[in-house]
Amino acid sequence: MTQGKTMVVKLGTSVLTRGTPRLNQAHMMELVRCCARARRDGHRIILVSSGAIAAGRERLGHPSLPPTVASKQMLAAVGQIRLIQTWERLFSIHELRIGQMLLTRADLEDRERFLNARDMLQALLENGIIPVINENDAVATAEIKVGDNDNLSALAAILADADLLLLLTDQEGLYTADPRSHPEARLIPTVERIDETVHRLAGGGGSGQGTGGMITKIQAARVAVRAGISVVIADGSDPGIMEEILAGRSAGTFFSAEASPLERRKRWLYGAPPAGDLTVDAGAAAALTKGKRSLLPKGITRVSGAFSRGEVVRILDPSDGELARGVARYNSDALSLIAGRHSAEIRTVLGYAYGSVAVHRDDLILTGDPHGH
Ligand code: GLU
Numbered sequence: 001m002t003q004g005k006t007m008v009v010k011l012g013t014s015v016l017t018r019g020t021p022r023l024n025q026a027h028m029m030e031l032v033r034c035c036a037r038a039r040r041d042g043h044r045i046i047l048v049s050s051g052a053i054a055a056g057r058e059r060l061g062h063p064s065l066p067p068t069v070a071s072k073q074m075l076a077a078v079g080q081i082r083l084i085q086t087w088e089r090l091f092s093i094h095e096l097r098i099g100q101m102l103l104t105r106a107d108l109e110d111r112e113r114f115l116n117a118r119d120m121l122q123a124l125l126e127n128g129i130i131p132v133i134n135e136n137d138a139v140a141t142a143e144i145k146v147g148d149n150d151n152l153s154a155l156a157a158i159l160a161d162a163d164l165l166l167l168l169t170d171q172e173g174l175y176t177a178d179p180r181s182h183p184e185a186r187l188i189p190t191v192e193r194i195d196e197t198v199h200r201l202a203g204g205g206g207s208g209q210g211t212g213g214m215i216t217k218i219q220a221a222r223v224a225v226r227a228g229i230s231v232v233i234a235d236g237s238d239p240g241i242m243e244e245i246l247a248g249r250s251a252g253t254f255f256s257a258e259a260s261p262l263e264r265r266k267r268w269l270y271g272a273p274p275a276g277d278l279t280v281d282a283g284a285a286a287a288l289t290k291g292k293r294s295l296l297p298k299g300i301t302r303v304s305g306a307f308s309r310g311e312v313v314r315i316l317d318p319s320d321g322e323l324a325r326g327v328a329r330y331n332s333d334a335l336s337l338i339a340g341r342h343s344a345e346i347r348t349v350l351g352y353a354y355g356s357v358a359v360h361r362d363d364l365i366l367t368g369d370p371h372g373h
Contacts, residue, residue: 005043014236015237032090034239046156048156072137100134111311187252266364275328309331
């Protein structure tokens with residue numbers, strides 16, 4: 001493990017086009033250079049890149065289209081290719097590989113699909129690949145859309161277990177009033193709590209061709225800080241800001257995290273009703289309580305209840321005392337088949353594998369110890 005941080009960087013359309021009707025490749029190149037430098041310093045970067053619709057308009061020569069969902073989907077279908085090709089080419093200059101993830105709300109709301117998306121994102125990061133995320137605009141209709149990339153980036157930061165979410169935009173941060181109409185407006189360097197006043201300050205703001213204004217940024221910040229992720233809203237015209245923020249220097253407006261992601265996730269476990277039980281042998285019980293290890297299928301002696309992957313289960317010791325609660329990485333049918341077996345056999349027995357553990361340490365709390373230590 002490196003000491004580096006995991007940071008989601010959201011790039012708004014206005015940052016990528018610099019307010020023009022086309023992608024500004026020179027600016028994108030600068031952004032890539034900064035990502036490459038952050039990588040060399042041991043940080044993990046995830047991009048949430050807007051700009052598909054703008055790139056589609058550019059590619060098709062700015063056609064006049066009826067203002068329908070289908071027109072937007074068409075522009076996104078054309079533009080996403082151009083957008084991702086541009087990122088691919090620019091990152092290749094630095095010998096870096098990217099992986100495209102197109103998400104919709106439906107991928108993130110269902111617990112099982114959320115876990116699948118999380119595993120895939122982690123796989124990219126573990127293999128040193130830079131995820132480049134956008135909403136799957138070409139297929140997303142209003143019902144399944146997140147709708148704006150600010151909120152999408154907050155969800156991506158949760159998926160990635162990020163330390164930081166950086167929202168790059170065409171404003172320097174959150175101001176005491178709209179700086180375009182109020183020259184006396186001052187930049188707010190730090191927001192401790194996102195309350196009504198903050199929401200009011202964010203009213204109005206918003207520019208150009210992107211979807212989000214300051215309001216969606218504040219919504220996104222709220223989601224992220226509650227999940228234990230700090231947020232910065234800053235000016236994307238100077239890509240060097242990424243380094244400043246990773247180095248812990250202040251820039252733009254900083255929103256501090258309310259809890260660490262781990263604490264937050266574990267607290268959630270207390271509230272979720274258990275959907276089944278896993279009884280474990282004495283060795284596994286000791287590994288969980290004393291060794292602070294994950295639960296492997298090998299240590300499971302009995303599976304009760306019918307549950308899906310992603311649901312919370314109780315973990316019981318050999319005399320049925322509750323030891324812990326955690327999120328099952330396999331459903332109950334699968335666990336019944338692999339219980340007592342070595343993790344290396346999972347793929348042979350099931351024909352697929354979601355990793356070697358039945359319940360991961362990070363998704364587990366020891367019951368009776370409210371801090372989950
Ligand atoms: N997903 C949209 C795009 O790539 C942008 C949405 C937004 O700007 O918030 O064009």
